[in-house]
Amino acid sequence: MLRTEGLTRYFGGLRALAGVDYSLEGEGVFGLIGPNGSGKTTLFNIITGLYRPSAGRVTFMGKDISRLGPHRVIAMGIARTFQTPRIYARMTVRENLLAAQHTLARAARAADRAARIDRMLEVTGLAARRDELAKNLPLPEQRRLELARALARAPKLLLLDEPAGGMTPAETDEMARLIEEVAAPGRTCIVIEHKMDMIARLCADVCVLNFGAKIAEGTPDEVLKDPVVLEAYIGRTGGPS
Amino acid sequence: MDFIQNTVDGIMIGSRYSLLAIGFTLIFGIMRRLNLSYGPSIMLGVFIGTFLFVQYQAGWFAIAAATLLGAILVGIYVERLCFWAIRQGAALASMVSSFAIWMQLEELTTLFFPNRTYPFPRLTSAKPFEVAGINIQASYLIMFGFAVAIMVALNFALYRTRFGLAVRAVSENPLAARFMGVSTGRVTFFAFVLASAIGGIAGYLIAANEQQVTPLFGLWATFKGMIAMMLGGMGSVPGAILGGFVLGVVESHATWYLGTEFRDIAAYGLLFVFLVLRPGGLLGQRRAERERLALRRV
Amino acid sequence: MDEYTIQVLSNIGMFSFIALSAYLLLMTGEISFGQQAFFAIGAYASGIATSMWGWGLGLGILWGALVAAAAAFLLAWPTLRLRGLYFAIGTLAFAEMVRLVFEIFRYQVEIDGELVGPDGSDGFRGVRYTFENDISNFQYMLLIYVLLAAVLVFFFLMGRSRLGAIFRMLGEDELLAEMQGVNRTFYKVLATVLAGFIAGIGGALYVHLNTYVEPKIFNVMLGVHSLAYGLIGGLGTSLGPLLGVAIDIGLLESIRIFTGYRMIVFGGLVAVLLIVRPRGLLDEEVVHWLKYRMWRPFARPVRRQPDATPREVRDAQD
Numbered sequence: 001m002l003r004t005e006g007l008t009r010y011f012g013g014l015r016a017l018a019g020v021d022y023s024l025e026g027e028g029v030f031g032l033i034g035p036n037g038s039g040k041t042t043l044f045n046i047i048t049g050l051y052r053p054s055a056g057r058v059t060f061m062g063k064d065i066s067r068l069g070p071h072r073v074i075a076m077g078i079a080r081t082f083q084t085p086r087i088y089a090r091m092t093v094r095e096n097l098l099a100a101q102h103t104l105a106r107a108a109r110a111a112d113r114a115a116r117i118d119r120m121l122e123v124t125g126l127a128a129r130r131d132e133l134a135k136n137l138p139l140p141e142q143r144r145l146e147l148a149r150a151l152a153r154a155p156k157l158l159l160l161d162e163p164a165g166g167m168t169p170a171e172t173d174e175m176a177r178l179i180e181e182v183a184a185p186g187r188t189c190i191v192i193e194h195k196m197d198m199i200a201r202l203c204a205d206v207c208v209l210n211f212g213a214k215i216a217e218g219t220p221d222e223v224l225k226d227p228v229v230l231e232a233y234i235g236r237t238g239g240p241s
Numbered sequence: 242m243d244f245i246q247n248t249v250d251g252i253m254i255g256s257r258y259s260l261l262a263i264g265f266t267l268i269f270g271i272m273r274r275l276n277l278s279y280g281p282s283i284m285l286g287v288f289i290g291t292f293l294f295v296q297y298q299a300g301w302f303a304i305a306a307a308t309l310l311g312a313i314l315v316g317i318y319v320e321r322l323c324f325w326a327i328r329q330g331a332a333l334a335s336m337v338s339s340f341a342i343w344m345q346l347e348e349l350t351t352l353f354f355p356n357r358t359y360p361f362p363r364l365t366s367a368k369p370f371e372v373a374g375i376n377i378q379a380s381y382l383i384m385f386g387f388a389v390a391i392m393v394a395l396n397f398a399l400y401r402t403r404f405g406l407a408v409r410a411v412s413e414n415p416l417a418a419r420f421m422g423v424s425t426g427r428v429t430f431f432a433f434v435l436a437s438a439i440g441g442i443a444g445y446l447i448a449a450n451e452q453q454v455t456p457l458f459g460l461w462a463t464f465k466g467m468i469a470m471m472l473g474g475m476g477s478v479p480g481a482i483l484g485g486f487v488l489g490v491v492e493s494h495a496t497w498y499l500g501t502e503f504r505d506i507a508a509y510g511l512l513f514v515f516l517v518l519r520p521g522g523l524l525g526q527r528r529a530e531r532e533r534l535a536l537r538r539v
Numbered sequence: 540m541d542e543y544t545i546q547v548l549s550n551i552g553m554f555s556f557i558a559l560s561a562y563l564l565l566m567t568g569e570i571s572f573g574q575q576a577f578f579a580i581g582a583y584a585s586g587i588a589t590s591m592w593g594w595g596l597g598l599g600i601l602w603g604a605l606v607a608a609a610a611a612f613l614l615a616w617p618t619l620r621l622r623g624l625y626f627a628i629g630t631l632a633f634a635e636m637v638r639l640v641f642e643i644f645r646y647q648v649e650i651d652g653e654l655v656g657p658d659g660s661d662g663f664r665g666v667r668y669t670f671e672n673d674i675s676n677f678q679y680m681l682l683i684y685v686l687l688a689a690v691l692v693f694f695f696l697m698g699r700s701r702l703g704a705i706f707r708m709l710g711e712d713e714l715l716a717e718m719q720g721v722n723r724t725f726y727k728v729l730a731t732v733l734a735g736f737i738a739g740i741g742g743a744l745y746v747h748l749n750t751y752v753e754p755k756i757f758n759v760m761l762g763v764h765s766l767a768y769g770l771i772g773g774l775g776t777s778l779g780p781l782l783g784v785a786i787d788i789g790l791l792e793s794i795r796i797f798t799g800y801r802m803i804v805f806g807g808l809v810a811v812l813l814i815v816r817p818r819g820l821l822d823e824e825v826v827h828w829l830k831y832r833m834w835r836p837f838a839r840p841v842r843r844q845p846d847a848t849p850r851e852v853r854d855a856q857d
Contacts, residue, residue, distance in 0.1 A: 048718070070714070070717055070718040071717050071718060071719075071720050071721070074718050074720060075720060087712075088708060088712060088715070089711060090707075090711060091707060091711065095704065102701055102704055102705060102708075102719070102721075131831045133827055153719075275624065275627075277763070322814075327813060327814055331818070333770065334817035335813075336570075337763070338810045338814075340763045341805070341807075341810050341813075342806055342807075342810055344760075344802040344806045345806030345807055347802070348800070348801070348802035348803050348806070464759075505635070509632045509633075509635045509639070510632075510636060512628070512632045513632040513633060513636065516618075516625055516629045517617040520620075520621060520625045
């Protein structure tokens with residue numbers, strides 16, 4: 001479904017991605033981990049068309065999307081969230097979800113749209129906040145709003161960039177549950193995270209990047225015991241927490 | 242021959258614009274906001290100078306000092322009220338606030354100086370001279386000299402001093418700078434003072450060159466400074482200098498070939514063309530940096 | 540109603556158009572210092588139509604607005620790729636060029652033995668339609684407000700429609716909007732054209748009331764003012780710009796003691812206001828509070844579904 005071949009990206013003299021070959025098939029949640037600066041978000045940015053690759057290419061459902069802009073990529077059925085939630089701050093929660101659906105040709109009648117939005121609000125636990133300005137929401141709720149927004153167009157591929165960033169263990173747990181029950185069923189998800197317990201819980205398969213190159217791939221168990229991975233994260237001694 | 246004379250004239254005249262643009266670009270580079278009160282604050286300084294000249298027949302040094310001091314004091318007023326006091330994301334509010342103060346300063350000026358024009362001590366009594374068949378006016382040469390000198394001095398300050406480093410850090414990324422112990426408030430304040438001082442020098446030189454000041458100075462200075470800044474590239478000091486020269490040259494040629502009515506149209510037309518084709522200006526910034534510069538939150 | 544009040548109210552009405560014009564662009568996230576260009580074009584075009592081509596007032600105003608909209612269309616393209624301050628300065632440069640062009644623009648015809656028409660920097664005199672057709676100042680003021688009401692209705696409807704939501708999406712986060720499929724080019728051009736049209740109406744009304752305009756009037760001061768009105772009155776609603784105009788013209792006109800000090804006081808007040816309310820009096824927060832807290836103090840009780848089955852959950856997202 002998603003495949004990158006020799007994906008490379010330079011920013012000036014800095015090599016953010018170095019020939020990454022990555023491929024995904026089928027539904028489920030897949031992990032993408034690595035120390036900060038290893039190129040994970042850059043990979044997301046290239047897939048979603050915010051950057052063009054310096055070399056290599058990305059294909060989705062067989063089509064080369066390397067050079068497509070964001071709105072085309074989204075139209076093909078890819079959605080993403082950001083490390084810092086990207087939402088319409090001065091619009092209400094409900095309006096944010098309305099906005100996400102506005103450009104859909106399908107959802108014809110306003111009543112249908114409203115019903116879908118209401119269901120989405122309830123499922124993500126934001127129903128009580130429907131009329132609140134998005135900027136007034138606490139972080140975990142902003143992330144849930146962003147998730148709801150990303151799901152609004154029923155994407156086939158969902159990219160989640162640190163969905164539990166800055167959240168307490170309880171909030172992380174809740175987000176993991178949300179991903180398991182709401183986001184994951186029926187589609188492919190890639191999750192970037194630093195919280196290994198969340199990765200271990202959600203992901204069938206994990207890919208590890210370091211300095212822009214893929215250094216390991218496998219089940220969470222395999223990857224988290226891999227000495228190469230450990231060294232990248234922690235240094236020579238110690239194990240994952 | 243005419244062409245060369247016009248070009249040289251243009252560069253000379255353009256040094257006025259360069260001087261004005263430097264202060265503008267310094268403030269923009271650090272704050273990412275336009276200071277629409279820049280011209281009027283200089284003007285107030287210049288008018289204080291003229292006051293000393295008319296009332297007390299003060300010497301040129303005292304007048305220059307007064308102009309400089311006046312411009313700095315008003316600059317501080319503007320900085321505190323319109324920029325420091327307004328929170329980070331509200332750039333438009335700052336600009337409109339500086340516009341409101343512009344109007345305040347203009348009215349203040351006309352209140353105390355109601356005449357259409359006031360005399361100002363001349364810059365130099367030297368006569369225009371000829372070099373290789375080209376006419377050069379001494380006073381313009383002085384301004385040119387100052388523009389270059391200030392650019393060199395600023396370059397030194399920005400790249401060889403700790404203060405300059407702090408200024409560049411804050412221009413790049415204010416948040417990161419704060420985390421590294423740089424007090425953005427103080428850096429911004431001093432950058433403003435510096436910009437106002439340069440503006441004061443510019444104001445003095447321009448007024449002395451014209452031997453008069455009018456209340457229209459504020460608007461004129463703001464516009465010319467802004468256009469020169471944009472031509473050279475927002476936030477770039479050498480760009481400001483270059484932009485000033487380019488503006489001067491274009492105006493000079495436009496006046497010669499098309500007449501004075503077209504001089505300003507040519508200036509704005511040039512600005513517009515630059516914006517469309519090369520928004521980064523001559524010493525322009527690359528696209529990614531421009532995107533960062535462009536305001537996202539209004 | 541005495542003549543003075545009528546005059547003040549008429550001015551408030553007319554300048555509201557240009558304030559709304561700048562506000563519309565601000566909604567889409569663009570700062571424009573140049574709406575005065577379209578105000579000017581609307582004035583000149585409609586003035587020419589009624590005083591030189593013998594058209595009726597209604598048609599003249601429409602013509603003025605259409606010409607202004609066409610000019611806006613032309614401006615939209617070169618400025619499309621400009622963002623933020625670059626766009627602002629671009630509009631400023633454009634507006635100044637328009638003003639300077641009017642300073643040398645001459646187009647006169649002879650009517651009843653005298654020359655009528657724009658005469659460069661001497662301005663455009665003799666737009667006497669209201670006199671020749673016996674339209675009183677009071678009637679004209681009503682006309683202004685009828686048209687203003689129409690524009691406000693447009694804003695109101697737009698606010699509740701897809702178009703308004705898309706404009707606001709662009710204003711909040713352009714990149715996000717593009718990622719959600721919004722065609723930036725189309726909507727930016729549309730916004731520019733609509734804003735030009737609205738400013739054009741204002742200009743057309745202005746020239747017919749004053750019977751005379753000169754290029755000097757359409758300067759940068761007017762441009763930044765029109766933006767400032769929205770910023771003072773509040774960016775949360777289309778009534779914000781109107782409030783800003785009313786405050787400037789209405790309040791200050793009547794405070795006679797301030798003649799000579801008017802701008803000193805007003806400028807200072809605006810600066811202070813912007814410190815505490817950088818998005819104006821009726822900003823999004825206040826409007827939101829009014830809409831949801833004041834009018835709906837009892838929120839609809841929310842049904843909870845703690846044990847949603849996976850299938851139900853999947854249906855929710857379709």
